[in-house]
Amino acid sequence: MSNPTFRTRISQLRKKKITKKKIVRRGNPLNRRNNDDDCEAPLVAGRSALALFGLVGEGAAAAGGAGPSSAPAASSSTHPHHPPYHLRRKSPTHPVSPPTSLGAGAAAASVVATPPTAASAGVSAATAGLPSPATTPVLSPTAAITAATTYSPSMLPARKRPRRTYSTGDSSTGLGCNTSAAPHYLLHELPDEVLITILSYLYERDLCRVAQVCKRFYTLANDNELWKNLYQGLYEYDLPLFNSSPCKFDFVQPEDCDYDNPWKESFKQLYHGVHVRQGYQKHASKITGRSVTYFETIQVAYDYACDYAECPLVLIHSGVYCGEVIVIETNIAFIGAAPGNVAENVILDRESESTVMFMEGAQRAYLGYVTIKFSPPSCTDTMQHHKSYALDIQENCSPTIEHCIIRSCSHYDDCEAPLVAGRSALALFGLVGEGAAAAGGAGPSSAPAASSSTHPHHPPYHLRRNNHTRSITYCCHHRCTHIQPSMLPARKRPRRTYSTGDSSTGLGCNTSAAPHYLLHELPDEVLITILSYLYERDLCRVAQVCKRFYTLANDNELWKNLYQGLYEYDLPLFNSSPCKFDFVQPEDCDYDNPWKESFKQLYHGVHVRQGYQKHASKITGRSVTYFETIQVAYDYACDYAECPLVLIHSGVYCGEVIVIETNIAFIGAAPGNVAENVILDRESESTVMFMEGAQRAYLGYVTIKFSPPSCTDTMQHHKSYALDIQENCSPTIEHCIIRSCSHLGAAVSVSGPGAEPVIRHCEISDCENVGLIVTDRAQGHYEDNEISRNALAGIWVKNFANPIMRRNHIHHGKDVGIFCFDGGLGYFEANDIHNNRIAGFEVKAQANPTVVRCEIHHGQTGGIYVHEQGMGQFIENKIHSNKYAGVWITSNSNPTIRKNEIYNGLQGGVYIFGDGRGLIEHNNIYGNALAGIQIRTNSDPIVRHNKIHDGQHGGIYVHEKGQGLIECNEVYANTLAGVWITTGSSPTLRRNQIHSGKQVGVYFYDNGHGLLEDNNIFSHLYSGVQIRTGSNPIIRRNKIWGGQNGGVLVYNGGLGVLEQNEIFDNAMAGVWIKTDSNPILRRNKIFDGREAGICIFNGGRGVLEENEIFRNAQAGVLISTQSHPTQSHPSLRRNRIYDGLAAGIEITNNATGTLEYNQIFNNRFGGLCLASGVNPIQRGNKIFDNHDAVEKAVSSGQCLYKISSYTSFPMHDFYRCRTCNTTERNAICVNCIKTCHNGHVVEFIRHDRFFCDCGAGTLNNQCQLQGEPTQDTDTLYDSAAPIESQSLMAEV
């Protein structure tokens, strides 16, 4: 309660010395207060006021504890000289000098501070205008901690602009803005009144240091009033209390004392005491300039005092101390400490066992000025209190008890108040019982009344100090109504006239010079300091005095302090339009004084601030209404305000019924992270409910919690939520933190037609249920919310709800991110959905959302899951890095998936199964671990214009009776087949570009069917198309080219109809037909192959009709059986085979064929070449104009190898040489037999395809016809079998 006394002090000072005469007479507009206004309210100067600001942490302590007084612990070591007029402000970054004991000889230099900096001004002034924390410990511990960490002085915004240089127009001396003149002022020319004012913000230790500066300061720092204020601030007594000897504490009227300064003396005598004061403990250590220990309870104080104090003294401040165990067994002194009637304000109460008990050891104990009550709850319960008393003094002790009020309501015989029992129980009672109470329980407070009400005029520079009354809030119902200002002692002696010995001007004691100083010569800094004790209304009035005052009174820092004092925000908050409240950095504002502007915009609001209500009306210069609860504020604001605005200050508001049915704005008000400090909590029924009528309601910057006590109690919370928005209302909720620990329902429910809220920048996290439910045709806008770590889905949208959701961050849920079902709609744009345990976005049961430009990634299952007739448009999303497929479509669902990026999935890209459908269009699908698109189990999607590439598996995988229309896609660079079609599937693939795969282009196997039409299939490492095991596709008008292996490979019983395809420029045969395959090839063009046109091997059959086979490097058609049990036996009809670089048709190795009406012409090695024993059915073939190049070469005596090299097997006679012991695997041409093996035993083997081993140099003897081969010999034709695809792992 120090602050009011300061105010009193200043106020009195002003009245007496300066004001009355001049300024009052001039009718200064500031001069409008009455005494009552001055009372109590401002509590501004507050040393510990800063606790409210969250400056309670270490940083705050370092900064100086509090307002002006705390300010500057001063960097004493670096600034030996200090401009004396620098009021106690210090830079928060300067270290605080360690406190020294009271009166210790600290260097004078340590008293003063460095010049005020912007930051320090911010810190200290921030406390101005706030009620003292003593009366309002509103911060919850957590809030305090948060505030401390988020609001450390070093984080405060530094002043951005240089200080203004004010006009000195009014100054006769021109010193007004000359800061270098300031030290001179402070030491020599500043009037005593101003100096005293400055000193009034110091605590006792600093005051003692100041006294060492110079004679003048010594005199001023020993001022009686200063010490009275300090004394009353700390001890609260109205009169000095002297502890002249042990167990003797007496109040004495100051004028009856022998001491020059009785207040200081009393202060000193009591200074070793520890204090019990509710709510003070945590702040005590942070007050610079004071070394006082506070405790919450008497018990703890007792223990501490016994342990650490030599003469233990415990001062017990106002309050009701219930149930404390006070058993005194040592020589300790307990004394009440309060204003007015001390004993009445300090109440020890107990319901069972004795309230105060003295026992052996308490020989010289003392207890005084308290009320001792014994209040057993039920008076019928007699036995229990049988041996219990209000005051119980047992054997072998001799305490002193005086000035106490003693009451007992126990009915038991023995229990009438005090008991003194046992041998040597010698109590010394002072004034006890009724008599005592009547006689003087009141001790000091019965002192003479002050003449306080006799000053109708007040000088304008009377700082805001109220008179006398100190109200204590701890326990207002016990609070005494009898503490009236009129009962307080008045000053009896005249003020001293101080020596002006040190003053060079002699102005020090010239009171009439003060107004001149104030108006004209006082430096801006000092004036600003003075103004910093005004509230907004007075400040506005001051601004009307003159130009200089106008400038000063609009100072940004002043208003920042006022603003932060009232609203607590770190930054200006602007209410630019209804339902819009934004914090803006001051430097980003257009306003000259953003703090003032923000102040103004919020000024019509009413405040909910626990513990403030009763003081609100007492603050002069401010018109702010405070309430204890939100409900009451709501009712009041609705009734009385045009644009109702309720500011809810830090605190936990439990169990309030907040049902909003009107256009009201609720907004949290706290420093640091606002929402974290303002908590609305409820255990049953919805915490906050918006209903019809709340069309333009607003709720922002609060935490909304729903905390049902037991989670097993399911039914009760079924329809309860943290935030409940019902039909026909459209409130704005933003910057809220929303939590629910209910296992049912959701944290936020938006339900019913016309429910159209705006919810933005909220955090809905860590709830034990769904984060947000939008249902029953509700709509609304949901933007920039953080929805995370909820136990169920992040968002549910159902029952034809149709919300707009943009830029939400939905992640780490334990279920799906967004779940749209039962006809749910919605437009979802640019949401970031990731790391959810199930799908990122799930659509089910006729739901039909639109999802645009979202990022859906790192899901622990799939990205998008559409099922049970789900619909939806998914456009331009990024879907990636999900554990399962990027998109799942199943059970008759039919979504549109367009223009998405679907990539880096840990399984496939798009997975359509179980009768899924869908339009998959213009997507870029790549880098997935399984197929880019997988179509399965009767699904039938349309897949168009996608790019499907660089997968670690196949491109498109159609299996288990999958279907689909697959058109115009580009499928490339996949690790396995570009398109797989298998197990009864029959998709239609048209106009796709399928290329550059690392295996097959299109792979039909295990009864894969379908239509492959008009595709470009090229540049694969394996065949362009493979058909295997029962597959029977139609392959029409494709271009199959540029493969590193064959064009088309049909094998293992493959079928198929290949029509009108162009097959060219493949590294191996244009078409392979192998191992019991039987395709139909019609009207294909097979040309420019780098080997044969068509190879039919190992039981291959097939019908080849009307194909054009030309310009191939090897035989146009080669038919062979090798070791296969079934004879290869194709039918070739009406084909044209021409312009080959080898033979037209070759048939060898016991193969056969039916050749009808073919035309075979202009081939280099001959038209139809048949090995020995081969006898095909021939009918109507035309074989003409072939060149027989082999025959000619042989006829000219050359070795066959010279023509063929390793890569060609022209058909001719071959021999073996018994002399050279060649095997049947070797062949020797007829010319080598004649020349190289002349005279050897030789043998004709057969007419067949071979090259000459003699010429190739593989035999022992040297070939005499050897020559360079005409072609490279790297690849051996027959040993280079086509690469067949294995049936690689199936997906999923």
Ligand SMILES: [Zn+2]
């Ligand atoms: Zn040869």
Ligand SMILES: [Zn+2]
């Ligand atoms: Zn030989």
Ligand SMILES: [Zn+2]
């Ligand atoms: Zn030879």
